Amino acid sequence: MAIPLQLLFLPITFLLMTSLIRFSQAAGIATYWGQNTTEGSLVDTCRKGTYDYVNIAFLINYGGGQTPQLNIAGHSLNSSEIETCQGLGIKVFLSLGGAANLSSSDDAQQVASYIWNEFLGGNESDSRPLGNAVLDGVDFHIQAGKADYLADLVQALSKYNTPERKLVYLSAAPECFIPDYFLDAAIKTGHFDYVWVEFFNNPPCEYTPGNTSPLFDSWDRWASYPGINTLFLGVPADPAVSPSGGYIPPQVLIDEVLPFVQNYSNYGGVMVWDHAHDLNYSETIRPYVNKSQIQPVNAGIATYWGQNTTEGSLVDTCRKGTYDYVNIAFLINYGGGQTPQLNIAGHSLNSSEIETCQGLGIKVFLSLGGAANLSSSDDAQQVASYIWNEFLGGNESDSRPLGNAVLDGVDFHIQAGKADYLADLVQALSKYNTPERKLVYLSAAPECFIPDYFLDAAIKTGHFDYVWVEFFNNPPCEYTPGNTSPLFDSWDSWASYPGINTLFLGVPADPAVSPSGGYIPPQVLIDEVLPFVQNYSSYGGVMVWDHAHDLNYSETIRPYVSKSQIQYYAAI
Known part of the structure; x- marks a missing residue:
């Protein structure tokens, strides 16, 4: 008994959403x-x-x-x-x-x-x-x-x-x-x-x-x-x-x-x-086993952990109950023959903590920060192999820094060093995925000015599952009190940018982390900004920078981050 194509209307805030999300629903x-x-x-x-x-x-x-x-x-x-x-x-x-x-x-x-x-x-x-x-x-x-x-x-x-x-x-x-x-x-x-x-x-x-x-x-x-x-x-x-x-x-x-x-x-x-x-x-x-469907996407909240000793443990972060993605910040000194180093500001971190977070349904990523220093495509491949075996699903290392925990993916938060060969690194990491299983999720955190100097070529590969653009500390493309236009214009440009799959709105959790501006009060985000960005089919949620400064920002916005939409089911 085939189910005909049906239109199911789910009214919450809007009479009609302007976009439909199509992707393969994995049976x-x-x-x-x-x-x-x-x-x-x-x-x-x-x-x-x-x-x-x-x-x-x-x-x-x-x-x-x-x-x-x-x-x-x-x-x-x-x-x-x-x-x-x-x-x-x-x-x-x-x-x-x-x-x-x-x-x-x-x-x-x-x-x-x-x-x-x-x-x-x-x-x-x-x-x-x-x-x-x-x-x-x-x-x-x-x-x-x-x-x-x-x-x-x-x-x-x-x-x-x-x-x-x-x-x-x-x-x-x-x-x-x-x-x-x-x-x-x-x-x-x-x-x-x-x-x-x-x-x-x-x-x-x-x-x-x-x-x-x-x-x-x-x-x-x-x-x-x-x-x-x-x-x-x-x-x-x-x-x-x-x-x-x-x-x-x-x-x-x-x-x-x-x-x-x-x-x-x-x-x-x-x-x-x-x-x-x-x-x-x-x-x-x-x-x-799989079939094709049209389904709604539940939006989520991402954050960064690891750069402030006062923020508590990774488990504390995950048990806050508001995050869907947590980026461990940062892996530095990669490329150019250097020995990569996990710099998490004196935090201790072990396999059990990561796995506890994953057991709560949270994806945990390793964030690449510091100064990128890749010297060639081969160098990018070597760094990808290192990350795969030391932090992801590889088994060719006896010295994994975080034990047997298998992180969900890799985040690119590159704002220094060289832009060369970062696209090659993204390509190399993406090749660990198979048609049957996603083994390496990839995300990027570009600044909002287009093009991002370091990540532009990498984004255009189309391999990033999530791009959480930082719409702060950059006046031409950030919110200012009473003026959403620069932010909205930038979001619109990013939403149609080559290589973008799922787009997150990156916001500061507190004015202290955005001295050059861009802080959006929670109620403004809820009343003005989210209704705008949620009209885009590529909208995926909000990235809150960072956990150390997130006293109650994510809690306040959490009920409003997901969007209401039309849902189609197609029996193929």
Whole structure:
């Protein structure tokens, strides 16, 4: 059943937004890890390179006064492994399995509190089983015990989320027969972000060789079922895990099944059961899992940390709760045969702090500052290789300055030195990305005067995911009290500048950091500036310089940074 192109109007401030955002909505692959000692470690699972969601299976013995137990079949698991996975952009969930035994709504609330404090973002426990790692969410894989009060548990966990930030993602793995005995009421709450239905071991609703009808009929029913937000096709990775049937050979999935399910607007991807049996199933289907859509972009707030000893730790910065991107400032002395140096003004910083931030959904970048000194294209390639192996996803170094943490990307904040070969450095870093996975995000912080002396050629490569232009300390293109024209004219020029993908408004958090002007009082930003810049399709949010001076600026503007827009869904 193909979904026709629909226009969905989301009024918040405007009757009509002037722009539409088109990009490829990445469908994903989920799996389960933890029930087979031969499957390797969690990090091995994540480094396979095909998964977007990994469910740790299972937490058992919850409810009815029992002490919950993490049963992962003898595997060892620590904070660093989880945070490494999250650093690769993978969401890691705790899966509830075994026999559910909730006795009341209060019991459900107590179990939710236990999970929040032991595995998620809570801080009321000194005995967290997996250390300081903050898991991304909770999965419900309930096929035994009692169905009572599972909906209450879902409701209780969902309440830890805020309007500004998603702290607990929720997923469910019902069997394909409708209604699922254990999870039906929980699904109908509408709080599950992802529902990966198991279309196997259940003949009335699974694929059989030469016959897709039972599967397609069941998918169609699930796609319109109350409470479903994003729907995944759950398939076995090998016939051995589905003795009652439902195995879909990869080529059949690619040729017949995916083209059908991708016609539904709530299609989210494929769940492959399970990692232990996934020898090459996920690799084979990965290039075909995605579909094209038109979707809205949620705007965010970026900042810089590391140049003021009074600003607190990186974790303090991330736990402020207002940032989506944090740039570690700065890596200096790169190029020209120098040994690069991480200059963070005396701060201490370790892998766990970075991974804690990433566990909160924040992208953490390494910012290149100081004086650029690249001497050739080969020199740029060598610097890119150094950054990849020392700070990103490379594994050719035993002396990583920040340990095993894998930063999300590299920021270019170049305002001194030489402009030569910076474009080559951007090109070299971008080549670590693959068609299936974004391994290196790239950002730039040019001054607002066009062209930026240092970054112009680099920006024109088109490889920067985010450009946060500094509209301050530069009178020809900054706000002055009562006059937005220079700022608006400059924004308009940047929005159509070659190479710009997503554009951020860079503002000072306090007048003290912009002695040459450009400070915009929060209420002026909210009332006058944001309504203007949000009309541009390339608008991505606000960069606040910097965390040390951000006393309450980001908190004040946060509710207004996102924009309302028209949303199209196209079933391709």
